[in-house]
Amino acid sequence: MLRLFAVVNRKRVILLLAITVVFAAVMSGCSGKQEGVRNDVTAGELGQRLKQAVKLDELKQRDKEALQRLYRLGDDEVEDFVLYTAASNVKADEVAVIQAKDAAQAERVKQNVSKRIDAQTAKFKDYRPEEYGLIQKHVLKRDGCFVLFAVSKDADRLEQVFDDALRRD
Template sequence: MKKQWRGKRIFSPVMLVFIVVIGVLSGCVGKDDKISEQQSATEIGKSIEQAVSLKEMKKQDLNKLQKLYNIDADSVDDFILYTSTSNVKADELAVIKLKDESQSESVKENMEQRIETQKMKFKDYRPDEYYLLEHHVLKTKGKYVFLAVSKEADSMERAFDSLF
């Protein structure tokens, strides 16, 4: 009978520790999600700029965002947009935080149309730029839509993904 008592005493503290560890880890997951939802597109842009140089690109305004991607200004919470300083280059970087996550797919479709238009423009004219367009990164994460057309699109994507 003493063996049974001893086994139960050891079992209880081990189970208690296990339950506490699971609870703590579960709590951490929820906090990270809330923090990423609170980030502005400007903050995300700063993180991307730390990973890659955007000196060859020009920061654009809301009018340019609407013109390039046909996006309703009322649906945008925050954004960053960089485009090439020259019309013979295809470089673009956009991070758009939408007010409503349900709009992310339609915004992504508009951005895909922009990419297709750019591909037609550069296909026979600038093969190196066409290659960048072919290998662009376009994705959504919740309320965020991310587009990168650049030689450093992979690094931009990694910087974006690291924030979520």
């Protein structure tokens, strides 16, 4: 009987430890520090760095309504963002840095941006081949809670600035 009691207690302890580990991982979300990754950067600061590195003057800065319309994202998913799109709908240029509230939301943000890419691809494929080429060379990446989406002739440079800004010096 004592042996059975010890086995049951051991299983309970293991289960309790597993639940504790999962709970800690969920609660830490994006606030936990990853080695080498900065967590004191905001989407606004990333946007400023991108703007300093690449000329975004021809693009128009957009608001929350545009973010919701283009990517189907709301306040419950997004902590902060910077969004630039072409002033005309005949251009595909678009740059977005979206800071999600947590890692799970960041993955959802990335999936929603992928849907935007599909829509833009269909829109420009036969209509504007040169813009379609830009879309094909887009950058879409996630780093922690941040998602970068860039359709630009300077997409590679934007990606480099994004990566550098999130790494510790």
